[in-house]
Amino acid sequence: MSLALMGAVLGLVLPAAAMSDVIDRLTLERDLDSLTETLNRRAFERMAGRRVADRRSYPLALIAFDIDNFKSINDRYGHAAGDAVLRQFAAILRAAVREKDVVARIGGEEFVLLLPGADDKFAYQIAERLRIVLESSRFNEIEATLRVTTSAGIARHRPGETVGALLARADHLLYAAKRAGRNRVVTEPSGQTWDAPELDIV
Known part of the structure; x- marks a missing residue:
């Protein structure tokens, strides 16, 4: 109904x-995704469509995150440990977002963060900050020597581009980060690099 x-x-x-x-x-x-209390994929696509249609959102960046080696965490420590990792990363994301940002779990261990009004430097520093915070996190369900990390890809919205196309490009960059060794942020080529953010802004 x-x-x-x-x-x-x-x-x-x-x-x-x-x-x-x-x-x-x-x-x-x-x-809402019941496990992480972030938006689910359907709600994300609806909200992202509204941001894309709003000219005040530009520049607009999308960050796609994927927890590294997540299957190994589930296999070694059990699904309760995997769920704890997902909930913790979702909490990290929710704590970092502004009111106008859109955060969602779109499937498995993949999350997205849509950043209206974000230039390349701002989007990169947000992604890098979140990567560092997760890497520094510890979980009762997992031995202390294991670092839980994430890879991320950042795509800038292009004129006339659909949400699906933007997400596909962010995913492509995300998996470039995976292929490059994981636990890193990959952006579209721009010829510019930025310093990592200070952790006291978390």
């Missing part, structure tokens, strides 16, 4: 305020 139809049905039996609360809760449950 669609939310619109459900709203019509609920309107027959609930006061307006109660109906609004129910609809809000159902919408939230539909849009």
